[in-house]
Amino acid sequence: GETVSVETTSVDPLPSWNEGKTKEAIMAFVEGVTREGSPTFVPQADRIATFDNDGNLWSEQPFYFQLQFAIDRVRAMASDHPEWKDQQPFKALLEGDMQALMAEGEPGLIKLVMASHAGMTTADFDASVKDWLERARHPRFDQPYNTLVYQPMLELLDYLRDNGFTTFIVSGGGIDFMRPWTEEVYGIPPHQVVGSSIKAEFDYNAGSPVIRKLPELDFIDDKAGKPVGIHKFIGKKPIFASGNSDGDLQMLQYTASNPKGAFMLYLHHTDAEREWAYDRDSHIGRLDKGLDEAREKGWTVIDMKTDWKVVYPFQTVE
């Protein structure tokens, strides 16, 4: 906290951010929150910052990375499930027919998640996520999926923590899918990751206890579920919230109601060259109502193309 403020006056804490009103707004907020005697000062214990993950800390195109994980899992498990050849959504998946797969909609996706995420111990699931991250490569960048994280957001997370903030992920993605790698990649430990979940049960397992994942939805941490998830897992209202889609709007509205004052941040994907450009019409990460409300209420909107010097760490030139 306090000890770092000396350093941050001499070294740029956000070197991958171009100078401009976005960077200025972030730094002015942090300065106002941390400086003793400031009218907007907030005690360290209440400096809660929440970040959406998909399309906000890492990419989400051409579709959610967790869906690719589920697809790869189902493919690997298919030899043990001959019945899948005739059952949707497995049939479409195994035939590589993404259009037919998407036509199965949310019920189809839930079946995929249950088939690929349930019926095993949490330790085995954790290992399967780590194994997938080591082997799988993103089709466009030919890089492991968890290297497609945003360098400017990594700097922002560090900057906030250096200023006494506690940083949380609040994502619609699966909590058990994120936790195996968020500590190493984002510096966010598992207990500061909030996400969607399926139920689980304790099994004494003859003296070698395990937690088994069950094929039943527990909690969907999206849209109006995000403030509920924040209350449930964090128990304090954030003073800083960051997202990229309409699925984050309620989180930002909830944060904006903090009487201590708050900073609301949207990431607008405007960079088709270095990443992707999409907003109001996208099926993934749609940003429509949120963009209107951000403009109406004066929330800060990152323009990826102009605000970021670099997108991914592997594009950083020293």
Add this chain to the structure above:
Amino acid sequence: GETVSVETTSVDPLPSWNEGKTKEAIMAFVEGVTREGSPTFVPQADRIATFDNDGNLWSEQPFYFQLQFAIDRVRAMASDHPEWKDQQPFKALLEGDMQALMAEGEPGLIKLVMASHAGMTTADFDASVKDWLERARHPRFDQPYNTLVYQPMLELLDYLRDNGFTTFIVSGGGIDFMRPWTEEVYGIPPHQVVGSSIKAEFDYNAGSPVIRKLPELDFIDDKAGKPVGIHKFIGKKPIFASGNSDGDLQMLQYTASNPKGAFMLYLHHTDAEREWAYDRDSHIGRLDKGLDEAREKGWTVIDMKTDWKVVYPFQTVE
């Protein structure tokens, strides 16, 4: 973490604990976990410690303090609910007939909790807990309920944190009932409190968003629910777990299975004079199977009467 170890060699970090094998076992474990090069060294990020609350960090007699809160709430709300005069468990409660109230069993208690904990915003509930803690006095000690915390356990929490542990509460009690005061009293922030919960929903509320508590159970963080709650909220297996009843047994079993090694601690209420003495036959905080398993497996059992110099902070003589 490391910086404090110098201090702890010269100043006793557990001054309210009598010398003996309980204190020695705790300190030997912490020393082995924290000393670089030790065969039992555990990295700081994995030093997860979980503590039961009722009867483990604060007292739970003559009955759970949260039940007294619910009773006081129901009494205060009774004038708005004339129908309660003829409905159990409210009738028994309003007539002060604790025996009849207890005869309503768990369904009766759940009705009390729903009537006193649901149908309001989380902010209003939070305020009602703080108000109760200011006004209510414990019948035996005539002190606010949240001063009936155990001085030796406060020292243990500090000692673990000074040695790089992250401390969590994992309680069967209501998560929203604990969070308003655990940070101030135990140094445990809301996001490190795991407990039982009822469901909640987001209400945009015409631009002043709130979370409303609903009359529906969400999660029971007791017995086999404790390891499930640990997985759900913490996402790592503890290396240190502390409880006082059979409701903690699965948490201790789960912790004992940590391949990094672990410390399991039971608090045995043996001090009728300074606190209460109860174990195998108690309706509240029964410790029966857990006591047997602790002896069988060599877990550490605190004998309150002999291991603790003082019980409550207000009994401390400087």
